[in-house]
Amino acid sequence: VEEVSGRLDEAQKTADGWGPISQDPNLADQHAHNVRKFREGLAELQRGVDDVNDQAARFSAHNVPLTPANSAKLHDLNNRWKNLETAVNDRWRQVASRSREVTPLTPAQLASSVSPPWERATTSNKVPYYINHDQESTHWDHPIMMDLLDSMNEFNHIKFSAYRTATKLRMLQKKLSLDLAKLQMATDVFDEHGLRGQNDRLIDVGDMVVVLSALYANISADHPEVNTTLAIDLCLNWLLNVYDSQRTGQMRVLSFKIGLVCLCCGHLEEKYRYMFRLIADPNRLVDQRKLGLLLHDCVQVPRQLGEVAAFGGSNIEPSVRSCFTKAGKDRETIEAVHFLAWVQQEPQSLVWLAVLHRVAASENIQHQVKCNICKAYPIVGLRYRCLKCLSFDMCQRCFFDGRSGKSHKITHPMR
Numbered sequence: 001v002e003e004v005s006g007r008l009d010e011a012q013k014t015a016d017g018w019g020p021i022s023q024d025p026n027l028a029d030q031h032a033h034n035v036r037k038f039r040e041g042l043a044e045l046q047r048g049v050d051d052v053n054d055q056a057a058r059f060s061a062h063n064v065p066l067t068p069a070n071s072a073k074l075h076d077l078n079n080r081w082k083n084l085e086t087a088v089n090d091r092w093r094q095v096a097s098r099s100r101e102v103t104p105l106t107p108a109q110l111a112s113s114v115s116p117p118w119e120r121a122t123t124s125n126k127v128p129y130y131i132n133h134d135q136e137s138t139h140w141d142h143p144i145m146m147d148l149l150d151s152m153n154e155f156n157h158i159k160f161s162a163y164r165t166a167t168k169l170r171m172l173q174k175k176l177s178l179d180l181a182k183l184q185m186a187t188d189v190f191d192e193h194g195l196r197g198q199n200d201r202l203i204d205v206g207d208m209v210v211v212l213s214a215l216y217a218n219i220s221a222d223h224p225e226v227n228t229t230l231a232i233d234l235c236l237n238w239l240l241n242v243y244d245s246q247r248t249g250q251m252r253v254l255s256f257k258i259g260l261v262c263l264c265c266g267h268l269e270e271k272y273r274y275m276f277r278l279i280a281d282p283n284r285l286v287d288q289r290k291l292g293l294l295l296h297d298c299v300q301v302p303r304q305l306g307e308v309a310a311f312g313g314s315n316i317e318p319s320v321r322s323c324f325t326k327a328g329k330d331r332e333t334i335e336a337v338h339f340l341a342w343v344q345q346e347p348q349s350l351v352w353l354a355v356l357h358r359v360a361a362s363e364n365i366q367h368q369v370k371c372n373i374c375k376a377y378p379i380v381g382l383r384y385r386c387l388k389c390l391s392f393d394m395c396q397r398c399f400f401d402g403r404s405g406k407s408h409k410i411t412h413p414m415r
Contacts, residue, residue: 008045038088109229127205176263177219190257195257198253201252201253208256213232243255288332292320364380372408379394384414386413388413
């Protein structure tokens with residue numbers, strides 16, 4: 001507590017030292033840049049505050065109460081953190097309104113995401129659709145999205161559903177350039193556009209484009225090769241496919257955030273922590289209804305690919321019961337520590353997300369061994385070793401295909 005409290009004091013001193021905001025747009029841009037960098041630095045402090053609260057929760061779970069003094073320190077720490085967050089967010093809104101850093105793309109600019117014979121059009125509620133003038137047909141999906149979804153069929157040979165789904169999502173993630181969007185970058189953009197604490201309200205297509213424009217502007221600052229106009233249109237297309245298949249032009253803010261967080265770049269545990277914070281009450285507690293909303297939004301991602309049956313289907317009640325049962329008998333609410341302990345076991349409804357992270361982390365790794373099935377050398381990507389056969393290694397393609405050898409059987413345990 002003392003260490004985190006000291007770091008919080010330093011951050012507060014920095015925030016207290018901010019002067020008046022200049023009316024000069026050039027200086028306003030610099031102020032916006034400085035506040036953004038400061039917010040990025042707060043991510044580590046956020047982890048420290050979370051760790052302290054997790055430790056307190058573990059004590060509570062083992063019936064070890066905090067002393068009144070430590071309880072008061074923890075309460076004070078959380079209040080100061082909330083006050084700092086509020087102050088920083090207020091400062092950002094003030095500087096962002098005078099900054100020229102990010103300008104949302106207009107419908108006319110987004111229209112350039114397609115070329116003849118295609119035309120991008122919008123409905124009365126701003127939902128995009130695409131006209132093929134040669135074929136005289138209309139489609140909800142961008143032509144590149146249609147090609148992408150078709151190309152995913154090449155992964156249908158993968159025997160194991162979690163790996164099949166993860167491989168498809170990895171292809172999608174790269175096509176949308178979300179593998180270049182850091183988790184902190186995404187969450188900052190949400191907060192900068194007034195979405196903090198607004199998870200139960202609806203966001204329309206116009207506001208989605210505003211947020212996505214800011215997110216991809218940050219991505220292109222580090223990766224100028226990204227076609228932001230196309231990426232924004234494809235990302236919007238995907239989000240609507242997942243959370244607004246009827247094209248009403250709206251979805252819940254929670255859904256919008258969850259979709260982007262699932263596919264952005266970041267540590268898996270940090271994603272889970274952020275997801276939990278989205279649904280937690282002011283006391284950092286989550287009931288069964290809120291957890292159900294979170295899991296429902298998560299499973300929509302594999303559902304859109306036709307893979308949801310392997311992850312428990314659309315019924316998330318068994319997953320909710322599983323989480324609360326692990327947390328302890330007759331609990332009405334859970335804390336972050338309980339949720340994290342549960343997701344670390346890779347429950348059925350979320351295992352695809354953990355596998356996506358493993359696939360992404362290993363895709364360029366080379367192992368100086370030969371695959372005992374196809375003889376590929378070196379093995380690139382995930383490497384699997386049989387725990388029953390002596391020195392038996394497999395590449396990920398042979399493992400995904402469920403192939404076996406002379407003595408190796410598909411039922412053998414692998415790691």
